[in-house]
Amino acid sequence: MPGNVDDTVRELLLLMPRMVGRAKRIPVPEALSSLALAPRHLSLLALLLFDGPMSVNELAARLEVAPTTVSLLVGDLSRKGVLERREDERDRRRRIVRIAKAHEPAITAWLAPGAAAWRTALAPLAPEQRRLFVDTLLAYEAAVAEE
Known part of the structure; x- marks a missing residue:
C-alpha cells in the first residue's frame, strides 16, 4: 500500500493508462x-x-x-436512428429523448461490462467512501483541465 502522496501518484500514473x-x-x-459513435455519445x-x-x-x-451541445448530439443520434424524440405529454413544447427500442439491447450490452466492473469495485465500499472516490476523480479531472 502506498505510504505517501508521491507513491500514490506513481501507482496511479501506471494504472490510469x-x-x-x-x-x-x-x-x-x-x-x-456502422454508426461512428464517439466517447461523447x-x-x-x-x-x-x-x-x-x-x-x-x-x-x-x-x-x-x-x-445546444446536447441538441447537436441528440440530432446526430436521432438521424442515425439511435435516439427518438417525442413531445412531452404534459408540456407539448418540450421534447423527450429516449433510446430507440431497436438499439437498446446493443447499447445495454456495450455498457454492461463497464457498469459491472464499477459495481464490483464500488460494492465493498461504504457510501461515504464511494462519494470520496468520485469526488477525488472529479478533483483530478478539474486539475487536469486547469493545466
Whole structure:
C-alpha cells in the first residue's frame, strides 16, 4: 500500500493508462459499429439507459454541458436512428429523448461490462467512501483541465 502522496501518484500514473486502454478495447456491438459513435455519445447513452427518457435540458444539466451541445448530439443520434424524440405529454413544447427500442439491447450490452466492473469495485465500499472516490476523480479531472 502506498505510504505517501508521491507513491500514490506513481501507482496511479501506471494504472490510469491501463484502465483507459482496457476501456477502449470494449468492442462496439456490431449493431452499432456502422454508426461512428464517439466517447461523447457514450455518456449521453449511459444516462438515458440508466435514468430513462428525459429532456435535452435535463441531459445537458446532468452532462454539465450546454443544451445546444446536447441538441447537436441528440440530432446526430436521432438521424442515425439511435435516439427518438417525442413531445412531452404534459408540456407539448418540450421534447423527450429516449433510446430507440431497436438499439437498446446493443447499447445495454456495450455498457454492461463497464457498469459491472464499477459495481464490483464500488460494492465493498461504504457510501461515504464511494462519494470520496468520485469526488477525488472529479478533483483530478478539474486539475487536469486547469493545466
